[in-house]
Amino acid sequence: MKIRIDEMNGIRTLALAGRFDASATGGFKDTFKGLLQEGAANYVVDLQKVDYIDSGGLGSLVSALRQTRSVDGDIRISGLSGKVRSVFELTRLHRIFEIFDDELQAVKSYRTN
Amino acid sequence: MEINCVSNDTAAIITLCGRLAGRYPSILKKKLGEQLRHNSRIIIDMSQVSFIDSTGLGVLVGALKKAISREGDIRLVSPTEEVRMLMELTRVDRVFLVYSSQQLALKSYSEN
Amino acid sequence: MNSLIIIREKHYSWLRGLGSADHPAMVTICNKPILEYMVDFIVLVGGKKIRLVFEEPDGSVEAYFGNGERWGVEIEYGNAQADDTIARVVEKNSSFGEQAPLIVIDGLLFIHYDKNARYEINPEGPGTGFLYNSESGSISYSTADAAERSTLVEFTPNLQVSTPSKIVNLFRITMQVLREEQHRYVIPGYGADKGVILGRNVEIGKEVKIHGPVVVGSNVRLLGSAVIGPNVVIGNNVIVDDGAEVRESLVMADTYIGRRLYISAKMVAGSKVVSVSNNASIEVSDEFLLSPLKRSLPINIVRYLINVCGAFLLALLQLIPFCIFFTLGWLKGDLRFNKSRFLLSSDGQTKIFRTPSGFRTGAIDRIIRSLSLDRFALLKEVFSGKLQLVGNRLIPDTAEGREFVKDFSGYSPGIFNYTEADRLDPGAAESEIAERFYSANRGFLTESKSLMKALMNNLLYNT
Numbered sequence: 001m002k003i004r005i006d007e008m009n010g011i012r013t014l015a016l017a018g019r020f021d022a023s024a025t026g027g028f029k030d031t032f033k034g035l036l037q038e039g040a041a042n043y044v045v046d047l048q049k050v051d052y053i054d055s056g057g058l059g060s061l062v063s064a065l066r067q068t069r070s071v072d073g074d075i076r077i078s079g080l081s082g083k084v085r086s087v088f089e090l091t092r093l094h095r096i097f098e099i100f101d102d103e104l105q106a107v108k109s110y111r112t113n
Numbered sequence: 114m115e116i117n118c119v120s121n122d123t124a125a126i127i128t129l130c131g132r133l134a135g136r137y138p139s140i141l142k143k144k145l146g147e148q149l150r151h152n153s154r155i156i157i158d159m160s161q162v163s164f165i166d167s168t169g170l171g172v173l174v175g176a177l178k179k180a181i182s183r184e185g186d187i188r189l190v191s192p193t194e195e196v197r198m199l200m201e202l203t204r205v206d207r208v209f210l211v212y213s214s215q216q217l218a219l220k221s222y223s224e225n
Numbered sequence: 226m227n228s229l230i231i232i233r234e235k236h237y238s239w240l241r242g243l244g245s246a247d248h249p250a251m252v253t254i255c256n257k258p259i260l261e262y263m264v265d266f267i268v269l270v271g272g273k274k275i276r277l278v279f280e281e282p283d284g285s286v287e288a289y290f291g292n293g294e295r296w297g298v299e300i301e302y303g304n305a306q307a308d309d310t311i312a313r314v315v316e317k318n319s320s321f322g323e324q325a326p327l328i329v330i331d332g333l334l335f336i337h338y339d340k341n342a343r344y345e346i347n348p349e350g351p352g353t354g355f356l357y358n359s360e361s362g363s364i365s366y367s368t369a370d371a372a373e374r375s376t377l378v379e380f381t382p383n384l385q386v387s388t389p390s391k392i393v394n395l396f397r398i399t400m401q402v403l404r405e406e407q408h409r410y411v412i413p414g415y416g417a418d419k420g421v422i423l424g425r426n427v428e429i430g431k432e433v434k435i436h437g438p439v440v441v442g443s444n445v446r447l448l449g450s451a452v453i454g455p456n457v458v459i460g461n462n463v464i465v466d467d468g469a470e471v472r473e474s475l476v477m478a479d480t481y482i483g484r485r486l487y488i489s490a491k492m493v494a495g496s497k498v499v500s501v502s503n504n505a506s507i508e509v510s511d512e513f514l515l516s517p518l519k520r521s522l523p524i525n526i527v528r529y530l531i532n533v534c535g536a537f538l539l540a541l542l543q544l545i546p547f548c549i550f551f552t553l554g555w556l557k558g559d560l561r562f563n564k565s566r567f568l569l570s571s572d573g574q575t576k577i578f579r580t581p582s583g584f585r586t587g588a589i590d591r592i593i594r595s596l597s598l599d600r601f602a603l604l605k606e607v608f609s610g611k612l613q614l615v616g617n618r619l620i621p622d623t624a625e626g627r628e629f630v631k632d633f634s635g636y637s638p639g640i641f642n643y644t645e646a647d648r649l650d651p652g653a654a655e656s657e658i659a660e661r662f663y664s665a666n667r668g669f670l671t672e673s674k675s676l677m678k679a680l681m682n683n684l685l686y687n688t
Contacts, residue, residue, distance in 0.1 A: 055647070055658050058658045058662065059655035059659070062658065085302070089283075090665050091657070091658045099304045100317045101319045102319055105317065108316070109316060109317075134510075194505040195505065198505060202488065202498065202509070202515070203485075203514065204487045
């Protein structure tokens, strides 16, 4: 799975692409750990180009969310559609993540918080 | 469920308290059978019956038939809304005379 | 023009008490989901794209509406949190464009529109205005170039909106539609004669009398000399038995009405009867009088057989070690067991199972765990269908457990579970995620894999 890191309006964004399965969780966790150590607490994770996500991938998103919450930050999700959205809803993650259509709106939402 | 009987010249007043379901309908059936041997005019105070099932209703209807065959009757006092609804559903409300108090029920017998 | 329809729990959750398995927004008025009336309305005023935004989504709505083809619109689905303002919801659904005007319906609203009328929205300049606004919800309209001002919006002809918050409200709206407004909406079914609309697959006995106006759903059987109407709506999958009489009433889906029952001015759902005059309600416990008709879920024979074969094989492999080590353990006094009650299904069935307690004293105890011999006694439950070989973690019968399982319609407990297969902490969020994920994605390969993983984990991490 590819992870593209960017920054918009001071918010770190991660655009994921490909399959977010058990083999990708290690890479995601390491990447995220690195970003947290740099000090950023608020993130947007864009899943537009993710075509498959399983419980491992979902679990690592939740684990990352926990870490940001512990420093008073948040992870907002954008680009959720189709099967990935179904899986999110099925595992009740729509209750704990704020979900946006697009990355830019998710980034902007931190300002109006 | 508790069953209390008070007899007087006009009619026997049976007060029920609780749920007329489970094993209680058959207990009531025996009690009613006994009462009908002495007095075929009965008043059943239903104001404290919180629940009745079809067996309970069946016992009341069966006792009514017996009472009528001895030229008596079974009249009911203040069934709760829930009991009344079940009686309406099963059309049983059409065969019983219903009164809002024991006095009125007694009066109805003495006026006859 | 685009539309967002926001479905919030605070407006809809009271409908969950009616006992339907579907999402509360699918509650029907004259056998048509209230949400579909909203969709019809949007189509009528010119909407091209509709997004249904849920706080608590479930498959039943998506299964019904799909991509909107049937209505000639594009239907999409989205999510919102309980405390999101309308502005926030619009932000979250931004791909809905600043290019087109936007109508947002927020709340449990029944809009008394007329399919034969022409509706025009005449805003006095750009901005956002309300077509309807009350404590129970709103219909707002934003022009394509809306700023955040609020300007007057005129909607001709005038819209009447009902906001049901109680069962009697639903009843009143249904009767209003049935008696006076049928022509204003597309009611599902085929018009037979005067004021009688029938669904598909309706069986009507020769001596059944129907007095219109009556709307009957699909898969309904009216038997013997039943009398239906006037002013009756009968939902889908209903049986009205011989001699029963239904008038001025609503019979919800999946209900059996017994012989000679008399139903007047009531709303009936399953075994529950509500009087519309005084809101009193009763639960009828006698099934032959009134009962819910369960839509029988097909028991998966193949799945059962595979489970049975697997359990049998495992039992064979474990039989000798079980006898040896349990006897040894019992002699040594090393064995500890807990007897607890666990939940078997989301409708509350329970059973007491013996499970090993947390102690790990003694080598015998460890060997028993590593060979998964502690599950041996549970294998017989597979034959009775009470447990799967691999399934969800057994949830204890506590108040918390029951809450959790009520919310988890796919709950199917197994002797080995997904949480231990993935070595997850049973208390953590990751465990719940895995449990929900795997139970929705069941398959022979994935389950076999989970079983192997569970067995291997026991072997590797207990010795």
